[in-house]
Amino acid sequence: MIESTKVTELKGIGDKSGKLMASLGIETVRDLLFHYPRAYERFEDPVAIGDLEEGKIQTIKAYITGKVQSTRGKSVQITTTFFEDETGRLKAVWFRMPYMKNCLKRGEEIILRGYVAMRGNQLVMEQGKIYTPQEYEKLQGYLLPVYHTTKGLSNNLISKGIRQVIDGMTLREDSLPGEIRKKYSLCEINYALRGIHFPLNVEEYYQARKRLVFNEFLDFILSLKELKIEGEKWENEYPVCDFTESEELKKNLPFSLTNAQEKVWNEIKADLASQKPMSRLVQGDVGSGKTILAVLGLISVAAQGFQGAMMAPTEVLARQHYGSIVKLLEEYHLPYQVVLLTGSLTEAKKREAYERIEKREASIIIGTHALIQEKVIYDSLALVITDEQHRFGVKQRESFANKGKVPHILVMSATPIPRTLAIILYGDLDISVVDELPKNRLPIKNCVVGVNYRKTAYRFMMEEVKKGRQCYVICPMVEESEGMEAENVLDYAKTLKDAMGSDFSIDFLHGKMKQKEKDEKMEGFVENKTNILVSTTVIEVGIDVPNATVILIENAERFGLAQLHQLRGRVGRGEHQSYCIFMTPSKSSATKERLEILNNTNDGFKIASEDLRLRGPGDLFGIRQSGLLNFKLGDVFQDSDLLKMAKEVSETLELKSNITIDRGLL
Ligand SMILES: Nc1ncnc2c1ncn2[C@@H]1O[C@H](COP(=O)(O)OP(=O)(O)OP(=O)(O)O)[C@@H](O)[C@H]1O
Numbered sequence: 001m002i003e004s005t006k007v008t009e010l011k012g013i014g015d016k017s018g019k020l021m022a023s024l025g026i027e028t029v030r031d032l033l034f035h036y037p038r039a040y041e042r043f044e045d046p047v048a049i050g051d052l053e054e055g056k057i058q059t060i061k062a063y064i065t066g067k068v069q070s071t072r073g074k075s076v077q078i079t080t081t082f083f084e085d086e087t088g089r090l091k092a093v094w095f096r097m098p099y100m101k102n103c104l105k106r107g108e109e110i111i112l113r114g115y116v117a118m119r120g121n122q123l124v125m126e127q128g129k130i131y132t133p134q135e136y137e138k139l140q141g142y143l144l145p146v147y148h149t150t151k152g153l154s155n156n157l158i159s160k161g162i163r164q165v166i167d168g169m170t171l172r173e174d175s176l177p178g179e180i181r182k183k184y185s186l187c188e189i190n191y192a193l194r195g196i197h198f199p200l201n202v203e204e205y206y207q208a209r210k211r212l213v214f215n216e217f218l219d220f221i222l223s224l225k226e227l228k229i230e231g232e233k234w235e236n237e238y239p240v241c242d243f244t245e246s247e248e249l250k251k252n253l254p255f256s257l258t259n260a261q262e263k264v265w266n267e268i269k270a271d272l273a274s275q276k277p278m279s280r281l282v283q284g285d286v287g288s289g290k291t292i293l294a295v296l297g298l299i300s301v302a303a304q305g306f307q308g309a310m311m312a313p314t315e316v317l318a319r320q321h322y323g324s325i326v327k328l329l330e331e332y333h334l335p336y337q338v339v340l341l342t343g344s345l346t347e348a349k350k351r352e353a354y355e356r357i358e359k360r361e362a363s364i365i366i367g368t369h370a371l372i373q374e375k376v377i378y379d380s381l382a383l384v385i386t387d388e389q390h391r392f393g394v395k396q397r398e399s400f401a402n403k404g405k406v407p408h409i410l411v412m413s414a415t416p417i418p419r420t421l422a423i424i425l426y427g428d429l430d431i432s433v434v435d436e437l438p439k440n441r442l443p444i445k446n447c448v449v450g451v452n453y454r455k456t457a458y459r460f461m462m463e464e465v466k467k468g469r470q471c472y473v474i475c476p477m478v479e480e481s482e483g484m485e486a487e488n489v490l491d492y493a494k495t496l497k498d499a500m501g502s503d504f505s506i507d508f509l510h511g512k513m514k515q516k517e518k519d520e521k522m523e524g525f526v527e528n529k530t531n532i533l534v535s536t537t538v539i540e541v542g543i544d545v546p547n548a549t550v551i552l553i554e555n556a557e558r559f560g561l562a563q564l565h566q567l568r569g570r571v572g573r574g575e576h577q578s579y580c581i582f583m584t585p586s587k588s589s590a591t592k593e594r595l596e597i598l599n600n601t602n603d604g605f606k607i608a609s610e611d612l613r614l615r616g617p618g619d620l621f622g623i624r625q626s627g628l629l630n631f632k633l634g635d636v637f638q639d640s641d642l643l644k645m646a647k648e649v650s651e652t653l654e655l656k657s658n659i660t661i662d663r664g665l666l
Pocket of ligand 1: 255256257258261284285286287288289290291292414438439440541542543544546569573574
């Protein structure tokens with residue numbers, strides 16, 4: 001079996017499953033191999049009912065002592081019964097699983113494993129799986145992979161597919177020299193790949209993860225190192241020396257730049273004019289005003305007769321940037337053409353965009369990853385502004401080059417990583433920090449509340465809307481899902497409409513919608529036609545609607561702290577007092593403690609370090625900081641030791657010989 005083999009050639013994966021896999025970005029055997037588990041099911045020793053803790057998946061061994069009842073709830077079918085051991089009694093609930101009724105017999109002793117939640121004043125186990133004591137004993141000690149999946153595609157099928165890949169593949173050669181592996185106690189690569197999917201025990205999982213996280217970091221550092229080394233060979237073929245137009249625009253903005261913005265702007269200008277092309281990272285907390293710096297850069301290169309491009313991590317954000325730049329240019333009567341290029345454009349629209357780019361009709365190009373497609377030929381691309389979530393190395397820079405002339409690169413980051421870690425990670429870029437918020441900002445007021453506060457929160461939002469302001473509500477899920485009792489966007493928007501009445505315009509947004517629909521909904525919100533937007537985390541990064549003053553985050557316990565901080569950053573972007581309501585049904589003290597960190601500070605750096613302190617470096621099964629830096633497994637905070645290790649190794653490796661290593665793997 002070779003890596004480019006299509007997944008549909010595997011046993012058990014037909015066209016239908018193949019399509020579902022493709023929707024997750026899995027088309028080849030290689031994609032499947034690198035589709036790492038998002039979590040593991042572990043089968044620990046059963047605990048006594050009296051020792052159960054809320055908010056965790058746990059196992060009990062107990063007798064079924066209650067009557068097994070099946071009822072129709074508000075909208076779903078519910079099965080309930082009670083379990084007892086010598087320490088207490090526990091209610092068990094199953095939603096939408098009517099067949100459970102036939103699997104439960106009063107008087108029987110069984111093992112039940114499920115999520116323990118606090119409902120009312122009692123603990124309840126939800127959606128538990130049942131095992132006989134013999135079945136459970138066989139599973140103990142194992143970690144079963146849980147994959148990110150989609151409706152219609154079972155975890156089991158993904159797992160079976162990967163099993164075939166691992167069993168059928170020829171062993172790959174390890175690109176990391178044996179002595180380095182030995183020195184840093186890193187396991188062999190084939191062992192790691194098997195171990196990340198099917199660890200026989202926790203130790204094996206740790207070993208596998210350690211190696212793969214190390215690889216991710218090493219790859220990242222090597223890419224930037226390579227960029228730096230190559231960069232030294234390049235000349236600045238796109239010198240920009242005249243900043244009259246961008247300075248004029250800066251003077252006429254409705255606000256003056258903060259000192260921090262001013263300092264970074266001067267650094268950018270100096271780079272654009274210098275002998276070598278720019279390779280700079282701009283770091284700044286949410287809402288610190290990084291975008292205007294990018295825009296000033298784009299206008300400077302356009303005024304010089306060159307092209308500038310900005311690559312956003314999501315389509316929603318690309319369109320927002322596009323809209324605001326077009327508006328700005330019109331407002332200030334600047335003559336430059338802007339073009340939008342994203343994956344979801346029709347073929348005809350894409351062709352039109354390619355043509356305008358190639359003929360230099362467009363000086364400013366805004367888009368997503370589609371900007372680095374072979375079909376795009378730039379005429380004189382002088383500046384590329386990219387987001388930290390896009391991997392950026394020599395190859396990407398060269399793909400933007402025309403006749404050997406490479407562009408300036410400016411990377412934007414809102415991840416509040418401590419300077420020491422930033423230097424390790426981005427040490428081969430020049431780093432600028434926007435460490436000051438605009439003066440007109442009032443600190444966001446926060447609160448952490450239980451679901452019984454929901455009605456009050458709604459009333460509060462209605463008051464804000466009456467004042468002309470807007471609100472976001474964030475739910476963790478798009479739609480109702482079996483086995484999860486988290487709020488979902490579709491049902492929530494309906495409930496909210498019922499609760500608030502027709503005077504309020506409420507809409508919803510999620511990542512699974514068609515692009516056109518997403519655009520319309522976002523536009524409705526930007527134009528204040530929508531008062532309240534119920535959304536998933538698609539609005540997490542960059543979305544800028546300064547009139548929005550309230551963000552209510554449902555099931556806040558389900559998000560990582562850094563992610564919550566990013567979400568909160570969607571408000572407090574203008575002159576109005578803003579509010580963030582973290583809502584959680586959880587009564588667990590650990591959850592409360594985590595959320596209290598956010599309640600007490602709006603400073604991203606403090607949050608990141610407190611988060612690390614709470615989770616502790618050993619907690620590798622905890623909530624992942626999704627959405628940040630885009631490492632598949634690595635977490636720069638938690639794995640800072642591995643990051644340092646990778647940095648050390650990157651300095652000893654002979655770059656050229658290793659740069660050809662299996663980069664997708666590294
Ligand atoms: N110096 C300033 N004074 C007042 N408002 C400003 C200033 N600089 C930027 N703004 C405004 O602040 C808001 C947030 O800025 P921007 O979108 O650039 O933040 P950001 O750093 O990109 O944040 P995020 O990381 O969340 O995307 C925007 O509405 C912008 O117009």
